[in-house]
Amino acid sequence: MNISVNGGAQQSVSCFAAGAFAPSTGNAVSIAMTGALANVQDAQFAMTLPSAPSVRTYTATGAEVTAAAGQLHTATGALYTQSKAGSVGTFSVVLTSVNGVSANGQTAYFLHGTATVTLAGQSGAPGAATITATF
Numbered sequence: 001m002n003i004s005v006n007g008g009a010q011q012s013v014s015c016f017a018a019g020a021f022a023p024s025t026g027n028a029v030s031i032a033m034t035g036a037l038a039n040v041q042d043a044q045f046a047m048t049l050p051s052a053p054s055v056r057t058y059t060a061t062g063a064e065v066t067a068a069a070g071q072l073h074t075a076t077g078a079l080y081t082q083s084k085a086g087s088v089g090t091f092s093v094v095l096t097s098v099n100g101v102s103a104n105g106q107t108a109y110f111l112h113g114t115a116t117v118t119l120a121g122q123s124g125a126p127g128a129a130t131i132t133a134t135f
Contacts, residue, residue, distance in 0.1 A: 001033060001134075003043055005074060006127035013037050017135035019053045019098070019109030026066075029053050029093065031115055031133050038075065043131055045070035045082065045091065045117045052100065053109050058093040060084055070117045072129045080119035080129035089128070091117040111135060 001015035014035035021027045030046040047058060047068035058065050060082075068091060070082035082089030097112035117131040 002132045003037065003040055005129045011037055015133050015135065017111050017133065019111050021052060021107040023105055027052055029111065031135065041073040041075055043072040045115065045131060053095055053098050053111065055095050055098055060090045070119055072119050078125035079122045080125055081122055082117055082119045089119045
């Protein structure tokens with residue numbers, strides 16, 4: 001995953017992407033930073049879907065996504081967010097491969113694809129932040 005904050009240079013960090021279905025929570029896809037960066041504490045994005053993830057493009061304006069949210073915290077305390085509900089920021093997730101494994105009424109999805117998430121600065125945080133990921 002690459003992260004850029006307020007127009008700064010892109011920084012590379014490892015990430016993990018996965019999908020899941022559980023009767024109590026429905027279908028979800030998430031992407032999260034797993035490595036460490038000096039100026040970014042955490043970065044993550046998740047979306048819930050009305051049906052199982054499939055090979056396709058999911059966007060902030062599409063009906064194929066029930067809800068979506070992302071956040072990025074910098075080491076200096078700045079917060080950047082994305083929210084489909086509040087029309088804050090944007091995203092595009094392109095799944096190129098989806099393989100599911102089911103057990104006990106739950107399913108884990110192994111995903112491949114790309115994502116671009118643009119997060120808006122909150123509470124005086126300058127500019128925007130961008131997460132791009134290939135997984």
